[in-house]
Amino acid sequence: GKEKNFQGTHLPSISSNTDDLVYLDGSIFKALSNLDAKVFDSTEWTQVTTPLDYLGYVPNNTEILPIFDSADPSTVLDQGSLYSFGTKFDVTNNGEILTVIADYQDAKPKAVVIYRSFNGNYQRHQTILAPDPNIGFGDDICISKDGAMLAIGVPLDDSIKITQGKVLIYTQVNGEYVLNQTLNSPNNEKVELFGIKVAFGEDTLAITAKNTDFIGHTTFDTNLDPEAPLVPQTVFDNDFTSFAKLYVDTGTVYLYEKINDTMVYGQPLAFERVDSTTQNLSVSKFGTNLYVNENHVYIGLPDVSVDTNYIGSISDYRKITSTKIWEKHRVPKDTVDVHKIKKLFLYDSKTNDFITYLDYIDPIQGKIAGIADQELKYKLYYDPAVYNLTNEDLSLLASDVTVSNTNTWG
Structure with missing residues (x-):
């Protein structure tokens, strides 16, 4: 403070x-x-000379500009035509990085302003400007707990479909945030508003698509009471036939997981509302309020009640602690750095006698048998030859092919 x-x-x-x-x-x-x-x-x-918090707020709208905050004038935000500041903001766990939305008038682009704390004094470090004033750039923002990633929602983007939306993922490179990844809706609908809400957990990113459709599936002979005896579910046509209903614009929250510094789509979250007659009911505003904490995803349901005395509830989605949405099916092994190999030989440790040198081969990395390698002047990882196929060659090939309409292949 x-x-x-x-x-x-x-x-x-x-x-x-x-x-x-x-x-x-x-x-x-x-x-x-x-x-x-x-x-x-x-x-x-x-x-x-040490920076200190002399105002208690940002942006600095005074004429007090000490050396540590004005040696570079860009550390203070340009406030000409600024009409809204702080409608959306987020901060890292340690409070070292603060991200804020700044809205301007007079055709000045909307901005995501990034502040860094220097001994409690927040100084503007970087500004990311909206590339287009009509795409909803920065309608929501969030920063990862460690500050490594910044997500910017762009829910009105039309680059794939009308007002489908997208989310821009920025990562730090030498202290600056640069665009690393663009996330698009897995559902690929029009007017989804994908990115209207974004929230980071530890390694999880939740993104709301406000108008995504939801398909509710009807089940038969399944007891809804978790404490009642289990009743086998009735299926039709060996589970080939299902009964479903489309609920339009109910909203979906998509979960992404960080894998090797990249956000990878994991699963969708939706809410299936059932009344006392076991009828599925439509849900609106799902995901308009969103919060992620460790292995929990909390989603507001302002139109859904579990009691007649009030309106609204919160749904808690969780996974087992320390588990991942994705499981590692196969992991590549690191290749041997052949440049570190000087020579290989056999040595008898009992008699201290040298026996012979050994050759080693790694054709994928260009290391072939030494007896062949010594005859080559240069090597390439591709075939440099150019091949031509004339009409005469095609005719010869066709004459050698017999097609049978009765025999099966494979």
């Missing part, structure tokens, strides 16, 4: 106490003792 001893700009008419902080001529000074109201005397003050 704001440094409690900061008194603002130094005024000769105001006295100061020991350790009071004042601003004067581009610097912040600390009083060495109790001082009467008088003209500033540099021998009675010491200059503060």
